[in-house]
Amino acid sequence: xxxxxxxxxxxxxxxxxxxxxxxxxxxxxxxxxxxxxxxxxxxxxxxxxxxxxxxxxxxxxxxxxxxxxxxxxxxxxxxxxxxxxxxxxxxxxxxxxxxxxxxxxxxxxxxxxxxxxxxxxxxxxxxxxxxxxxxxxxxxxxxxxxxxxxxxxxxxxxxxxxxxxxxxxxxxxxxxxxxxxxxxxxxxxxxxxxxxxxxxxxxxxxxxxxxxxxxxxxxxxxxxxxxxxxxxxxxxxxxxxxxxxxxxxxxxxxxxxxxxxxxxxxxxxxxxxxxxxxxxxxxxxxxxx
Amino acid sequence: xxxxxxxxxxxxxxxxxxxxxxxxxxxxxxxxxxxxxxxxxxxxxxxxxxxxxxxxxxxxxxxxxxxxxxxxxxxxxxxxxxxxxxxxxxxxxxxxxxxxxxxxxxxxxxxxxxxxxxxxxxxxxxxxxxxxxxxxxxxxxxxxxxxxxxxxxxxxxxxxxxxxxxxxx
Numbered sequence: 001x002x003x004x005x006x007x008x009x010x011x012x013x014x015x016x017x018x019x020x021x022x023x024x025x026x027x028x029x030x031x032x033x034x035x036x037x038x039x040x041x042x043x044x045x046x047x048x049x050x051x052x053x054x055x056x057x058x059x060x061x062x063x064x065x066x067x068x069x070x071x072x073x074x075x076x077x078x079x080x081x082x083x084x085x086x087x088x089x090x091x092x093x094x095x096x097x098x099x100x101x102x103x104x105x106x107x108x109x110x111x112x113x114x115x116x117x118x119x120x121x122x123x124x125x126x127x128x129x130x131x132x133x134x135x136x137x138x139x140x141x142x143x144x145x146x147x148x149x150x151x152x153x154x155x156x157x158x159x160x161x162x163x164x165x166x167x168x169x170x171x172x173x174x175x176x177x178x179x180x181x182x183x184x185x186x187x188x189x190x191x192x193x194x195x196x197x198x199x200x201x202x203x204x205x206x207x208x209x210x211x212x213x214x215x216x217x218x219x220x221x222x223x224x225x226x227x228x229x230x231x232x233x234x235x236x237x238x239x240x241x242x243x244x245x246x247x248x249x250x251x252x253x254x255x256x257x258x259x260x261x262x263x264x265x266x267x268x269x270x271x272x273x274x275x276x277x278x279x280x281x282x283x284x285x286x287x288x289x
Numbered sequence: 290x291x292x293x294x295x296x297x298x299x300x301x302x303x304x305x306x307x308x309x310x311x312x313x314x315x316x317x318x319x320x321x322x323x324x325x326x327x328x329x330x331x332x333x334x335x336x337x338x339x340x341x342x343x344x345x346x347x348x349x350x351x352x353x354x355x356x357x358x359x360x361x362x363x364x365x366x367x368x369x370x371x372x373x374x375x376x377x378x379x380x381x382x383x384x385x386x387x388x389x390x391x392x393x394x395x396x397x398x399x400x401x402x403x404x405x406x407x408x409x410x411x412x413x414x415x416x417x418x419x420x421x422x423x424x425x426x427x428x429x430x431x432x433x434x435x436x437x438x439x440x441x442x443x444x445x446x447x448x449x450x451x452x453x454x455x456x457x458x
Contacts, residue, residue: 072387073337075414079436080339086439087346104346111339 013053066237066248070122077115084108121249125236128256135260137176137285142214143168145179146207149186153194161199164190169208175283181257182281188250189218189277197222197274213263213280220276225269233267254279329450330378332367334358334396335385335412340435344383344412347439348446361391365399368407379407381449383442386413386420397427406456408449412437 024042028034034042084104091097091104127133150166157164186205193203201221208215225233232238234255237248258265258279269275331353335341338359345355356371356379358364364384371377382400386393393411400407410431411424424432430449433441 072414075435076337076340079414080337080343082436083340083343083347083439087343087350090439091350100346100350107339107342107346114339 062237070118073118074115077111077118080111081108081115084111121253124253124256125249128253133256133260135178135181135257137178137261139174139176140179141172141174142177142182142216142281143172143207145177145182146186146205146216149183149190150205152187153190156191156194157203160194160197162194162197163202164194165202165204167204167206169206171209172207172214173209173283175214175281176285177261177281178257181260185254185257185279186216186218188254189279192250193218193220193222193275193277196220201274209283210280212284213282215278215280217276217278219274221274224271224273225267225275226271227269230267230269234265329353329380329446330356331381331383331446332356332358332364332371332379333383334361334364334388334393336360336388337385340385340412343439344442347442348383350439351443353446360388361393361396361399364396365391368405372405381446382407382409383446384409384411386411386415393429394423394427397424397429401428406453408453410442410445410449412442 084107088101088104088108091100124133146166146168150164154164190203190205197203197220203218203220206215206217206219229238234251236252238252255265258281261281262285263279263281265277265279267275267277328351329348331348333341333344333348333355334357335344336359341357341359345357348355356367358367361384364382368379368382371379382396384393384396391399393409393413397409397411400409408430409428410433411420411429412433412435413420414435416434421432430452431445433445
């Protein structure tokens with residue numbers, strides 16, 4: 001637990017401790033020597049309180065660290081935008097540098113898009129926390145969304161020297177889903193797979209009907225996920241690898257969206273042998289109980 | 290704002306060195322991407338791709354040649370390789386402070402252990418002034434706070450090279 005995390009809570013905790021002590025003194029005065037059962041109960045209360053405080057300290061520390069990372073990344077994106085804008089101003093004064101100006105402008109667009117994605121993720125996490133992540137389902141063709149997501153990521157795949165392919169096991173049924181949210185899940189999972197797959201590797205997105213569900217699998221030939229991480233990679237702020245190549249939000253948001261569709265999401269992997277991220281969406285919406 | 294912040298690079302730069310003319314004209318390295326002829330060879334490390342692109346575009350626009358690293362470990366790897374070959378040896382290193390693996394401070398410590406006199410300019414999002422104390426203690430010749438103006442980066446890099454030349458045995 002960091003000192004920064006403890007600091008804002010300390011005066012409040014001292015007050016709580018003091019009022020608890022005063023209350024117990026009053027009780028002792030009223031009933032005389034406290035019976036053993038009461039002493040035991042107080043011991044348990046104290047233990048619960050300290051456990052709860054430790055948990056809260058960890059949570060505050062994680063949040064502080066997360067805010068630090070968010071502000072670090074936002075400052076980097078903003079600095080690149082401001083910097084490239086200054087380069088445009090400089091180049092604009094020199095004839096014959098039109099191509100440079102266009103390149104700098106594209107860089108600004110790219111940083112802006114990264115910033116928009118990060119802010120979108122932050123808004124989603126805030127919505128999830130208050131139980132308001134909207135999932136609006138309409139019956140449609142999920143294959144079209146898969147193709148759209150893969151097409152959007154094809155340039156990233158080409159740039160990293162990774163092949164990106166789609167396998168559709170026909171026939172695929174129409175089903176109710178939120179197209180924008182499904183795109184988001186696929187985009188997050190496929191871009192993650194591309195990020196952790198070295199040059200020359202392969203990422204395959206497979207869609208098939210299995211029983212009552214449509215199953216989407218994103219298989220890669222990347223570095224794999226360590227066994228102890230498989231269960232927690234979908235938790236908030238947890239990164240697949242401790243290399244700060246992300247915020248630990250993408251998989252958490254994906255999980256919440258899939259669960260918003262009454263589906264399941266999981267990861268299978270062996271370190272060094274790549275990994276497969278799977279999720280399901282039921283073909284029929286269950287009637288509300 | 291950026292100009293004022295960029296001026297912080299002068300905090301521990303030798304004022305006299307600023308007036309010295311630019312140095313140039315050594316053998317052209319084949320591995321450095323550049324607009325020929327490069328006046329300076331600069332090794333740049335930042336884990337943020339967009340910032341890395343901005344720093345290299347600024348330096349290349351000024352005729353410098355650049356080699357890019359995405360973290361401190363990669364920077365040291367490239368440097369170790371370059372030190373064996375005089376025509377690849379960089380004149381200046383520009384390194385981000387917060388990077389996965391080896392940080393900018395880690396790079397400075399490694400250079401000290403290697404008894405390397407290569408001048409390092411740190412770039413950082415950290416606004417805490419104490420960073421200057423740590424950077425100076427570890428031998429950095431300048432610190433730029435992001436966001437900074439391209440001209441401030443160029444000034445810091447040129448000054449870094451001039452100072453090291455002044456103090457060279």
